[in-house]
Amino acid sequence: MKKILMLLLVVAMLTFAGCESLSSAFEAGHPSEQAKPNIYEVNPSYGHYYYAVDRATDVVYLVYTTGSQQSMTVMLNADGYPVTATQLGITYDDGGDDK
Numbered sequence: 001m002k003k004i005l006m007l008l009l010v011v012a013m014l015t016f017a018g019c020e021s022l023s024s025a026f027e028a029g030h031p032s033e034q035a036k037p038n039i040y041e042v043n044p045s046y047g048h049y050y051y052a053v054d055r056a057t058d059v060v061y062l063v064y065t066t067g068s069q070q071s072m073t074v075m076l077n078a079d080g081y082p083v084t085a086t087q088l089g090i091t092y093d094d095g096g097d098d099k
Helices: 002-015 019-027
Strands: 039-042 049-054 060-066 069-074
Touching: none
Parallel strands: none
Antiparallel strands: 039 049, 049 060, 060 069
8 A cells, every 4th residue: 555655656746846847937938928829710700610720830720610619620631731721722911910
């Protein structure tokens, strides 16, 4: 019983070992805290499904909304690589905010 308790204690210590350094990085204004998505939405009022394009990568996502629920998934080619806006002929300005 003591061995199991010691094992659980070691696992808990290892699990929470890096938490303090991570939180202090965010308090110091870590760059990942300031990251904002740069998404272009294609016809979001068209229906339940629409495309969202990440301007930084040109990757296309399929978004589904209904009521208060929303889902988002990356669109993939048959070979498993992400679909790009260029492949679908979606054009957008690179310098703006959403929509």
